[in-house]
Amino acid sequence: xxxxxxxxxxxxxxxxxxxxxxxxxxxxxxxxxxxxxxxxxxxxxxxxxxxxxxxxxxxxxxxxxxxxxxxxxxxxxxxxxxxxxxxxxxxxxxxxxxxxxxxxxxxxxxxxx
Amino acid sequence: xxxxxxxxxxxxxxxxxxxxxxxxxxxxxxxxxxxxxxxxxxxxxxxxxxxxxxxxxxxxxxxxxxxxxxxxxxxxxxxxxxxxxxxxxxxxxxxxxxxxxxxxxxxxxxx
Numbered sequence: 001x002x003x004x005x006x007x008x009x010x011x012x013x014x015x016x017x018x019x020x021x022x023x024x025x026x027x028x029x030x031x032x033x034x035x036x037x038x039x040x041x042x043x044x045x046x047x048x049x050x051x052x053x054x055x056x057x058x059x060x061x062x063x064x065x066x067x068x069x070x071x072x073x074x075x076x077x078x079x080x081x082x083x084x085x086x087x088x089x090x091x092x093x094x095x096x097x098x099x100x101x102x103x104x105x106x107x108x109x110x111x112x113x
Numbered sequence: 114x115x116x117x118x119x120x121x122x123x124x125x126x127x128x129x130x131x132x133x134x135x136x137x138x139x140x141x142x143x144x145x146x147x148x149x150x151x152x153x154x155x156x157x158x159x160x161x162x163x164x165x166x167x168x169x170x171x172x173x174x175x176x177x178x179x180x181x182x183x184x185x186x187x188x189x190x191x192x193x194x195x196x197x198x199x200x201x202x203x204x205x206x207x208x209x210x211x212x213x214x215x216x217x218x219x220x221x222x223x224x
Contacts (some may be wrong), residue, residue, distance in 0.1 A: 004156075035214070040198060043157070043214040054145025059213070090156045101147070102212065 001083045002026055004105035008089050020109050021076040023091030031094040032074035033058075033102065034066060036087040043090060049074055081112045093111045117201045122219040131188045133218050138182050146177060146184045147212040151217070157200060161186070178201030188220075196222045 005094060007093050025032065030051045035043040035058075043071045045058030047066040063085060065077045074093075088109050092102040118136040125131045137146070145164050149157040161168055163175040163184070174187040188195060200217040 040216075042216045045213065085208045092156070101162060102149075102157070104158070107154070107156055 004091055004093055004103050005104040006108050008108060009106065010109050011043065013078075014113055015082060017081050018077070018079050021089055021091075021110075022073070022076075023075065024073045025091075025093040025103070025104060026072065027093060027103065028071070029093035029095045029103070030071070032068065033092040033094075034064075034074070034076045035090045035092065036060065036085075037045065037090060037107075038087050044090075047092075047100065065094065081110075083112045086110060086112045116213075117200050117203055117215055119199075119218045121213065121216065122221070124221045124223060125191055126223050127192055128190050131191050131195075131220060131222075133186045133188075133199055133201075133220070134181045134183060135186070137201070137203045140181050141205070143205045144181075144203050145205075146175065146181075146214070147202045147204075148173070148175065148186045149196045149202065149214075151200065157214070160199075191220075191222045193222050193224060196220060221223050 198217040
């Protein structure tokens with residue numbers, strides 16, 4: 001099992017560019033999440049998907065869109081990147097029925113100049 | 114969502130037991146308490162979860178009093194490798210109410 005994988009690991013964008021962060025899990029988990037973490041801060045939830053075919057906003061959804069492509073994959077898209085979106089992005093997944101035991105990916109470090 | 118309050122930072126010497134307390138005064142009946150550990154440049158890692166009384170695993174113990182308005186994560190005999198940020202989270206099942214991470218407690222273990 002690879003667990004939760006994220007691509008790319010690092011990315012530098014110019015203001016206004018777009019990109020998609022990819023996340024996949026091979027644990028047959030139902031719920032998937034996207035978080036961002038700024039220096040010295042905790043994680044803030046951007047979007048989540050409780051099950052295939054559903055997505056919901058978290059604390060900080062503005063400037064992002066998501067797609068739950070299938071049960072395995074949950075992508076995060078920045079349509080027009082801004083410097084305020086410079087952060088580390090973590091994807092996570094959770095099996096149904098187990099509250100809180102989230103499995104996290106290694107993160108994507110994004111810099112917007 | 115139940116809000117949690119933890120100390121911002123703690124220091125400890127190697128070999129000591131460390132107790133990190135989390136306050137969650139408005140915890141709901143269906144809420145569980147979960148602790149995560151995060152090392153620099155890594156995603157958080159699940160440590161332990163509980164609903165009431167005491168839970169122990171190979172890594173830590175979690176103490177929850179009867180009123181459930183607080184909880185204490187206990188790390189026995191810490192080593193330098195336990196230096197990390199520890200997050201206390203309170204919430205219902207995933208998909209109903211997604212977990213909210215606060216700023217956590219930064220534990221520094223000193224030789």
